[in-house]
Amino acid sequence: MGAPNTDSSSSFLTDKSAKIFVAGHRGLVGSSIVRKLVSLNFTNLILRSHAELDLTRQSDVDAFFAAEKPDYVILSAAKVGGIHANNTYPADFIAINLQIQTNVIDSSFRHGVKKLLFLGSSCIYPKFAPQPIPESALLTGPLEPTNEWYAVAKIAGIKMCQAYRIQYHFDAISGMPTNLYGPNDNFHPENSHVLPALMRRFHEAKVKGAKEVVVWGSGSPLREFLHVDDLADACVYLMENYGGLEHVNVGSGKEVTIKELAELVKEVVGFQGELVWDTSKPDGTPRKLMDSSKLAEVGWRPKIELRDGLVDTYKWYLENVKQ
Numbered sequence: 018m019g020a021p022n023t024d025s026s027s028s029f030l031t032d033k034s035a036k037i038f039v040a041g042h043r044g045l046v047g048s049s050i051v052r053k054l055v056s057l058n059f060t061n062l063i064l065r066s067h068a069e070l071d072l073t074r075q076s077d078v079d080a081f082f083a084a085e086k087p088d089y090v091i092l093s094a095a096k097v098g099g100i101h102a103n104n105t106y107p108a109d110f111i112a113i114n115l116q117i118q119t120n121v122i123d124s125s126f127r128h129g130v131k132k133l134l135f136l137g138s139s140c141i142y143p144k145f146a147p148q149p150i151p152e153s154a155l156l157t158g159p160l161e162p163t164n165e166w167y168a169v170a171k172i173a174g175i176k177m178c179q180a181y182r183i184q185y186h187f188d189a190i191s192g193m194p195t196n197l198y199g200p201n202d203n204f205h206p207e208n209s210h211v212l213p214a215l216m217r218r219f220h221e222a223k224v225k226g227a228k229e230v231v232v233w234g235s236g237s238p239l240r241e242f243l244h245v246d247d248l249a250d251a252c253v254y255l256m257e258n259y260g261g262l263e264h265v266n267v268g269s270g271k272e273v274t275i276k277e278l279a280e281l282v283k284e285v286v287g288f289q290g291e292l293v294w295d296t297s298k299p300d301g302t303p304r305k306l307m308d309s310s311k312l313a314e315v316g317w318r319p320k321i322e323l324r325d326g327l328v329d330t331y332k333w334y335l336e337n338v339k340q
């Protein structure tokens with residue numbers, strides 16, 4: 018899979034006291050990466066909330082890097098949301114993401130970071146890409162309109178990592194996760210992704226004794242889901258083992274229709290009523306199963322089955338989110 022790291026002196030996993038800046042550590046992905054790094058006995062994580070350091074502010078970001086001089090950066094801070102949020106706030110999704118990633122990637126290079134991992138998303142690929150989608154499908158066709166603004170920012174992030182590697186030999190790599198879920202997800206009723214949105218809606222309907230729950234779209238789109246703890250494991254794997262120009266897909270290899278997902282979440286939550294489909298809501302891209310064989314070829318595999326991950330996430334939701 019492209020260029021593996023061959024220089025053992027640059028091993029990410031060796032120096033447990035290395036300074037690692039996990040940007041976005043309170044979010045779904047960042048919090049899982051922190052759990053993973055703590056479990057691996059890393060002792061020097063640098064963490065800043067959005068309130069402490071606004072990554073859209075270039076001079077603040079540069080001053081932070083000048084003061085802290087991190088050795089490694091995992092960029093999991095971004096403006097993130099589901100289909101409705103992406104479709105409703107296109108300016109925020111393109112501008113905030115371009116600002117955050119440009120500031121963090123550039124300051125990382127300028128202040129001597131040894132390696133940076135940028136995270137994109139499977140929405141970077143054309144709406145009608147071949148399935149499963151190989152990394153080479155990037156920029157081969159038009160994007161899905163509901164999230165093209167976010168996708169353009171993420172594509173710019175990949176290209177920025179490539180450009181800094183080519184011009185400055187900066188070890189910046191990009192991982193492209195599929196749709197994620199797990200503890201610390203965003204459970205907002207409108208702006209979240211489908212899985213947390215449905216978990217909350219089914220839970221609230223169960224508590225109220227409602228007869229039906231509304232689910233958006235036709236139910237026919239296919240999506241690939243990966244538990245965020247599998248993603249965190251893959252991120253550490255990439256930090257240790259990958260140093261190539263091309264981005265790397267990170268998926269579970271398994272897809273379900275939104276209808277199948279809704280039935281599964283309904284069962285895990287224990288809601289007894291009916292599903293009602295609101296076809297005025299967009300379906301988005303019809304299918305986006307990624308080809309994650311590059312990562313599989315070098316030995317990385319996801320471990321968490323969707324049903325088990327849903328049970329775990331619902332337990333977390335009950336303990337941490339519900340009113």
Ligand SMILES: NC(=O)C1=CN([C@@H]2O[C@H](COP(=O)(O)OP(=O)(O)OC[C@H]3O[C@@H](n4cnc5c(N)ncnc54)[C@H](OP(=O)(O)O)[C@@H]3O)[C@@H](O)[C@H]2O)C=CC1
Pocket residue numbers: 040041042043044045046047066067068070071072073092093094095096097117136137138139193194195196197198201202203210
């Ligand atoms: N969730 C998913 O299904 C997928 C996510 N990804 C990618 O993974 C990455 C992380 O996503 P996810 O964890 O889901 O997102 P979340 O919304 O859960 O977390 C985003 C984090 O970014 C921080 N943040 C946002 N804006 C700023 C800012 N201006 N300055 C500083 N920090 C900021 C937030 O900080 P705070 O909490 O303090 O506000 C939060 O911790 C993103 O790059 C996303 O594109 C890729 C594919 C799928």
Ligand SMILES: C[C@H]1O[C@H](OP(=O)(O)OP(=O)(O)OC[C@H]2O[C@@H](n3cnc4c(=O)[nH]c(N)nc43)[C@H](O)[C@@H]2O)[C@@H](O)[C@@H](O)C1=O
Pocket residue numbers: 097098099100101103138139140163164167195196197207208209210211212214215232233234238240275298299300301302
């Ligand atoms: C990760 C990925 O996430 C986004 O893309 P998406 O995969 O289309 O995201 P989604 O999770 O919001 O929807 C998936 C499907 O599910 C259906 N659906 C049903 N009922 C609800 C519902 O209640 N909420 C939501 N959000 N969707 C619903 C919905 O209509 C759609 O068909 C990108 O914008 C971008 O952020 C990105 O990269």
